[in-house]
Amino acid sequence: MKTDYLIIGSGVAGLTYAVKLAEQFPERTVTIVTKADEDESNTKYAQGGVAVVLNVAEDSFQKHIEDTLIAGDGLCDRKVVEMVVKEGPKRLNDLITWGANFDLDPNGKLDLGKEGGHSEYRIVHHKDITGYEIEMALLKRVHKLDNIAIYNHHFALDLITEHHLKIPLTQNRTCFGAYVLDQKSGKISKIIAGSTLLATGGIGRVYGHTTNPVIATGDGIAMAYRAKARVSDMEFVQFHPTVFFDKSDGQSFLISEAVRGFGAYLRNKQGERFMPTYDERAELASRDIVSKSIDTELKNSGEECVYLDCTHLDMDKFKGHFPNIYEECMNRHIDIAKDWIPVVPASHYLCGGIEVDMQGRTSVKNLFACGECTRTGLHGANRLASNSLLEALVYAHNSYVYQSDKESVPTDIEIPDWDDKGTVINKEHVIVRHNIRKLQSLMQDYVGIVRSNRRLEMAAANLKLIYEEVEELYKRSKINTGLCELRNMINIAHLTIDQSRARKENRGGYFNVDNVI
Numbered sequence: 322m323k324t325d326y327l328i329i330g331s332g333v334a335g336l337t338y339a340v341k342l343a344e345q346f347p348e349r350t351v352t353i354v355t356k357a358d359e360d361e362s363n364t365k366y367a368q369g370g371v372a373v374v375l376n377v378a379e380d381s382f383q384k385h386i387e388d389t390l391i392a393g394d395g396l397c398d399r400k401v402v403e404m405v406v407k408e409g410p411k412r413l414n415d416l417i418t419w420g421a422n423f424d425l426d427p428n429g430k431l432d433l434g435k436e437g438g439h440s441e442y443r444i445v446h447h448k449d450i451t452g453y454e455i456e457m458a459l460l461k462r463v464h465k466l467d468n469i470a471i472y473n474h475h476f477a478l479d480l481i482t483e484h485h486l487k488i489p490l491t492q493n494r495t496c497f498g499a500y501v502l503d504q505k506s507g508k509i510s511k512i513i514a515g516s517t518l519l520a521t522g523g524i525g526r527v528y529g530h531t532t533n534p535v536i537a538t539g540d541g542i543a544m545a546y547r548a549k550a551r552v553s554d555m556e557f558v559q560f561h562p563t564v565f566f567d568k569s570d571g572q573s574f575l576i577s578e579a580v581r582g583f584g585a586y587l588r589n590k591q592g593e594r595f596m597p598t599y600d601e602r603a604e605l606a607s608r609d610i611v612s613k614s615i616d617t618e619l620k621n622s623g624e625e626c627v628y629l630d631c632t633h634l635d636m637d638k639f640k641g642h643f644p645n646i647y648e649e650c651m652n653r654h655i656d657i658a659k660d661w662i663p664v665v666p667a668s669h670y671l672c673g674g675i676e677v678d679m680q681g682r683t684s685v686k687n688l689f690a691c692g693e694c695t696r697t698g699l700h701g702a703n704r705l706a707s708n709s710l711l712e713a714l715v716y717a718h719n720s721y722v723y724q725s726d727k728e729s730v731p732t733d734i735e736i737p738d739w740d741d742k743g744t745v746i747n748k749e750h751v752i753v754r755h756n757i758r759k760l761q762s763l764m765q766d767y768v769g770i771v772r773s774n775r776r777l778e779m780a781a782a783n784l785k786l787i788y789e790e791v792e793e794l795y796k797r798s799k800i801n802t803g804l805c806e807l808r809n810m811i812n813i814a815h816l817t818i819d820q821s822r823a824r825k826e827n828r829g830g831y832f833n834v835d836n837v838i
């Protein structure tokens with residue numbers, strides 16, 4: 322298949338870019354491949370909202386810029402931060418034009434919430450299901466555009482570069498499209514594209530405890546890494562402080578930071594409100610600080626979780642703002658009006674990823690990337706809450722603007738079919754399942770909120786064993802999604818461990834006990 326624009330992923334990043342290009346160029350073809358149902362994504366589960374400066378009487382771009390820089394702990398790219406923050410209102414307006422609804426205050430203005438690390442109220446939201454509202458509005462728009470084809474349950478395996486063409490490798494590689502597995506038929510096709518955008522989201526599933534849905538296996542970053550694109554800041558995995566603590570190991574559930582913005586307190590089992598002893602901003606310190614403080618409390622007390630206390634809050638208002646959280650807690654036998662919510666930190670977001678410039682260009686020609694799979698320089702060592710949806714919206718727009726005066730013509734070079742000679746159908750799924758569990762607990766235990774040189778060394782040694790076992794299976798197996806995801810997760814773990822070992826000073830979300838002087 323040939324297409325002008327190939328987009329891998331159907332979250333906020335991929336869909337926004339698709340809509341803009343398809344509207345601008347009705348005569349060009351836009352192809353989206355996505356590995357699950359089209360709405361399944363981290364985007365769909367976003368709760369708190371989008372950080373945008375709107376209340377100019379009290380807030381300002383400068384304040385949002387400073388808050389982002391403080392959270393990023395000296396490692397943000399100031400020019401990027403300024404650009405993203407200033408673009409915010411316009412990009413939010415795109416979403417509103419496309420039909421996304423956000424909550425209004427009694428005066429009919431957008432209602433603004435507050436989250437950790439923000440000095441002002443600036444979180445635009447749709448109750449506590451902001452991501453769902455955005456995803457649905459974007460999909461509706463996509464379905465109206467005839468020149469967008471969206472292929473669900475199509476898994477991108479690898480980017481096509483000179484490596485596959487068996488032509489001499491230049492220093493700067495070019496991307497010609499991707500090999501894609503139709504998960505229902507098992508057929509592997511090549512999609513040849515004028516340009517390709519990776520919008521594959523995060524890596525949460527590399528850890529045993531995460532807020533992320535099952536799609537978040539870092540595929541795009543692993544594909545880019547194999548295509549020799551630059552990937553950096555992988556040590557900055559962000560842990561969200563308040564994820565419902567579920568002993569049964571069921572589906573994890575986030576308790577939005579906006580709940581603390583609404584006035585909830587964190588308490589230990591003795592009922593002590595412990596955050597004021599760690600940071601003067603207390604529960605509204607940035608999330609690296611809150612997560613590390615909880616980790617310290619748990620290590621000192623030997624308890625399994627801390628608690629979020631909402632019992633002093635106005636329950637009618639609470640239910641109005643957070644109906645989904647209220648109901649889900651009730652389903653889990655916690656009545657927020659009377660009970661404290663048991664919470665623990667869990668892996669939530671990757672601040673690093675595929676390096677891109679302000680137009681979303683990677684170091685590989687004709688390969689763009691957008692959203693959580695990228696490292697733009699906005700987040701530095703720690704992302705400020707609700708800056709992620711904003712980043713995806715702004716960068717999708719920037720890449721679209723970059724493309725708008727360019728041609729995007731698929732290559733005429735002959736591209737070989739996917740080569741699976743000598744492979745057989747894998748009947749040993751147990752090897753995949755076993756190694757996923759091993760990998761997740763390795764990352765959880767040795768590459769978590771607080772790291773040490775010894776644990777990182779042990780993680781690298783253990784990962785090598787997992788890698789060897791899985792690589793041997795991969796070489797003799799016909800491709801399937803589970804095996805490819807595991808292989809990608811191993812790539813991600815390798816990058817995270819390696820880049821953690823290289824970091825010799827603690828910044829933001831990165832803390833190694835051996836770096837403390």
Ligand code: FAD
Nearest residue numbers: 330331332334356362363364369370477522692693707710
């Ligand atoms: P995603 O939305 O994750 O989309 C990735 C897409 O790529 C999916 O469609 C997936 O199926 C597809 N894909 C992946 N690999 C492949 C492959 N190999 N082949 C084909 N398709 C593939 N951020 C905020 O700013 N505000 C919030 O309030 C907020 N709340 C959050 C709450 C939760 C529970 C979570 C998990 C995250 C939250 N975030 C929030 C973070 C934010 O939602 C994400 O960073 C953002 O939505 C990422 O968008 P994306 O388009 O980059 O990726």
Ligand code: SIN
Nearest residue numbers: 368369577578706707
């Ligand atoms: C939340 O609602 O707490 C998540 C916000 C975010 O990840 O930015």
